[in-house]
Amino acid sequence: MSAGSEMVLDEAELATLRESIADVLTSECDSRAVHAWLDRENDLGSSLWRQATDLGWLGLSLPEADGGLGLGARGLQLLNAELGAHAAPGGFIPTLCVAQWLSHVSGFDQREALLGAVVSGEAAFAVPALLEEAKPLAQSADGGTVSGSLEVLGGVPEAAGTTYVVVPVASGWAIVHVDGVAARLDPIEAWDLTRNLSRLECSNAPVVALIPDGDGKAGALLGSYVALALAADSVGAAKGIALRTIEYMKERFQFDRPIASFQALRHRAADLFIKIATQESLLEQAVQCLDNGSPDADMWARLAKAGASEAFVFVAADCIQLHGGVGHTWEYDPHIYIKRARLNEALLGSNRALREAAMGLLNQALDEGRTTTELNA
Amino acid sequence: MILEHKDDLKAFREAVRTWTRETAPPERAHEWQRAKGPELVEVQKWWMDERRKVGLATPHWPVEYGGAGLGLEHQIIMEDEFARGHSPGSEMFVISLNHVPATLIPHGTEAQKKTYLPAVAAGALWCQGFSEPAAGSDLAGLKTRAVLDDDHYVVNGQKIWSTNSMYASQCLLLVRTDPAVKKHQGITYLIMDMDTPGVEVRPIRKSTGGSNFGEIFLTDVRIPVANRIGEENTGWMVSQSTLASERGVLSFNYAERDMMFLVDYYAKARHERAAWLDDPELQREFMTLFGELQSLRQQIRVLLREPADAPTWSMLPSLIKVAKTTLNNRIHSFRIRAAGLSSQFIDPAWRAPMYEYLESFGMTISGGSNEIMRNLIAERGLGMPRG
Known part of the structure; x- marks a missing residue:
């Protein structure tokens, strides 16, 4: 399944777009706002979702024909890196990824309605939390309904409109409308309060659309988008908490000096950025492959998610320690990031499984005579 | 043509x-x-x-x-x-083809350029006499002394880690001409003919048993003042041109070769049904290393696209230096474990894992130790104050 997309902005325009997203998040979703959100003292989740709709973020990646900006995987990377940097709450990853996926798969007839509803902020999507390992739900004899339960990422209470879930079935992927009766989402209380996890309960829930997937390629593409978005979130968030930690270290004095001046700590800070830079470039590889429609995109996206989420866990954990005692308080930021990191690490499929899957894809590529590593000089 | x-x-x-x-x-x-x-x-x-x-x-x-x-x-x-x-x-010509012109063209005299550049272009091999036993990471603390005697400098001291010095015809030499001022301000940059009396090179045997660099002992070596690059006591400033000359092209070549090697290594392992392919832990480790090497190639491409006159100092070269050298060490460590006992048998084959592994420990030191790189990242990249 090829997912090539048109690139409509040049590098300078992309940088401007990235800055504009960062500016909005810096003013609307700073540390204070996120802490208030954790304590249920504001409606950051729904106000951000509204902003995202108004500013066109939900359609950044979608093809222009579907009302988007046509930025493809690059758009997913750019937006999710900024959302991660600010630990923004909301179900952006499942909604953005499913929409992107629906714009590239074929064989179903609800495309226009579903994508239009995403761009206008009226629809949100949820995906199996462990997409790579998801077992098919039971279908009725005529295929018109599905039954069973499934843990999902998404199901956005802050979105005003409709929630749909992508559900694995024997013949492909069913889109189910969460109507609260035949299909219900029960929130799961989770450590990361910036994301929504739910249990989907379906009892003869009507199938809105069916994406056929005889060869597994459609599912693999959805997995690639989720992998890429999680990797981007992880890289952005790791950078975000590392920079905040360094700022803290410049202000925190011990022995009459800022602790940022101690070499033992400066070297650790440098190591965080060495790790982050490596994962940022691996993510770049995945972005390029997805946007070029490369047959190796599925492999690179999975390697990127595994590497980036692991690095994020490492960085966030070290940032707790670099903060000293306040690092493990509710009041400071590191706990927000370590929880997000641990969830990112677990989502989609274990990093062990993703790397094994990547090796399978590498073997397949080599058997087909591809090197998978070709880059322009 | x-x-x-x-x-x-x-x-x-x-x-x-x-x-x-x-x-x-x-x-x-x-x-x-x-x-x-x-x-x-x-x-x-x-x-x-x-x-x-x-x-x-x-x-x-x-x-x-x-x-x-x-x-x-x-x-x-x-x-x-x-x-x-x-x-x-062609790594032995890196100094000749990059450092020499990068130093001479902006700072050399016309006579020096006319004498040395055509010779270098014709294949003269140069080495670099910068590090000393007591001046490694603290390069500016170098002590090799040069005293002016009429139209010559008389040089005494010792240089170390000088790559290919045993084969070189000329040396880019840093010496101390004024020990009384701050250390960066008393250094002078000279060109030394390696066949000058008083120059003795002893190869250094590395942990692999091989030698590609040497120590240079200097005893009353007379170097003409005409061989000075730049003014007296401006050597530190001149040396910054030398060190900034190679903007990532060589790293690019290495990373390309490393990836080809890793891809071939894996193809060979599959062909021979190597035992490690059945070990899921090693499979995952291989994929991690494979991913990071590709990531390094991406990083180097970004570095090559950075404008030469970028107004702000970038931490990218230092990030890349640490990443590539530690990755290299990890790749060969992996190959040793993947091969098991046979990795410990002396093997003249190209890139034998144990040989490459031992070599990789030189890379995390040379060209600015990884600890110096971390200092640069923290200070210049992240704005963390010096202790």
């Missing part, structure tokens, strides 16, 4: 590729891959001679000094094609 195509990058690449294949056929790669010590020196000299015949030895030099004035994009194409063609390396 290859240089005829310089205005058409595609044709230029095609010409370099064809010439490389004809001159150093990949089927013969084992000849230069296996070479070590003096044999390796011969191979690289031969290769540089061949490059010279078609104008590919110093094409990046300015036209007035015998180059073709080709840009970075041509250098990248050349290095890319040399790597893809499994051609011999």
Whole structure:
């Protein structure tokens, strides 16, 4: 399944777009706002979702024909890196990824309605939390309904409109409308309060659309988008908490000096950025492959998610320690990031499984005579 | 003629590729891959001679000094094609072809440029006398003393880690001319002929048993004042041009070769049904390393795209230096464990895992130790204050 997309902005325009997203998040979703959100003292989740709709973020990646900006995987990377940097709450990853996926798969007839509803902020999507390992739900004899339960990422209470879930079935992927009766989402209380996890309960829930997937390629593409978005979130968030930690270290004095001046700590800070830079470039590889429609995109996206989420866990954990005692308080930021990191690490499929899957894809590529590593000089 | 195509990058690449294949056929790669010590020196000299015949030895030099004035994009194409063609390396000429012109062109006298640049272009091998036993990371603390005696400097001291010094004809030498001022302000930059009386080179035996660098002992060595680059006591400033000369092209070549090697290594393992392929832990580790090597190639491409006159100092070169050297060490550590006991048998094969592993410990030190790189990242990249 090829997912090539048109690139409509040049590098300078992309940088401007990235800055504009960062500016909005810096003013609307700073540390204070996120802490208030954790304590249920504001409606950051729904106000951000509204902003995202108004500013066109939900359609950044979608093809222009579907009302988007046509930025493809690059758009997913750019937006999710900024959302991660600010630990923004909301179900952006499942909604953005499913929409992107629906714009590239074929064989179903609800495309226009579903994508239009995403761009206008009226629809949100949820995906199996462990997409790579998801077992098919039971279908009725005529295929018109599905039954069973499934843990999902998404199901956005802050979105005003409709929630749909992508559900694995024997013949492909069913889109189910969460109507609260035949299909219900029960929130799961989770450590990361910036994301929504739910249990989907379906009892003869009507199938809105069916994406056929005889060869597994459609599912693999959805997995690639989720992998890429999680990797981007992880890289952005790791950078975000590392920079905040360094700022803290410049202000925190011990022995009459800022602790940022101690070499033992400066070297650790440098190591965080060495790790982050490596994962940022691996993510770049995945972005390029997805946007070029490369047959190796599925492999690179999975390697990127595994590497980036692991690095994020490492960085966030070290940032707790670099903060000293306040690092493990509710009041400071590191706990927000370590929880997000641990969830990112677990989502989609274990990093062990993703790397094994990547090796399978590498073997397949080599058997087909591809090197998978070709880059322009 | 290859240089005829310089205005058409595609044709230029095609010409370099064809010439490389004809001159150093990949089927013969084992000849230069296996070479070590003096044999390796011969191979690289031969290769540089061949490059010279078609104008590919110093094409990046300015036209007035015998180059073709080709840009970075041509250098990248050349290095890319040399790597893809499994051609011999040319790392022993890095100082001659990059550091010497980068230092002489902005800071040398006309006489120095006329004497040395054509000689370097014709194949003269230079070395660098910067580090000393007590001045490694603290390079500016160097103590090799030069005292003016009429129209000569008389030099006494010791240099170390000087790559290929045993084969070199000239040396870029940093000496202390004023011990009374702050350490950065009392250094002078000289050109030293390696056959001057009082110069003695002793090869240093590395942990692999081989030698590619040496110690240089200097006893009452007389160096003409005419061989000074820049003014007296401005050597530190001049040396910054030397150290900034190689903007990632060499790293690019290495990373390209490393990836080709890793891909071939894996293909061979599959072909031979290597035992480690059945070990899921090693499978995952391999994929991690494979991913990080590709990531390094991406990072180097970003570095090459950075403008030479970027107004702000970038931490990218330091990030890349640490990442590539530690990754190299991890890749060969992996290969040792994947091979098991047989990795411990002496094996003359190209890139034997234990050999490469031992070599990799030199890389995390040379060219600025990784600890110095971390200082640079923290200070200049992240704005963390000095202790």
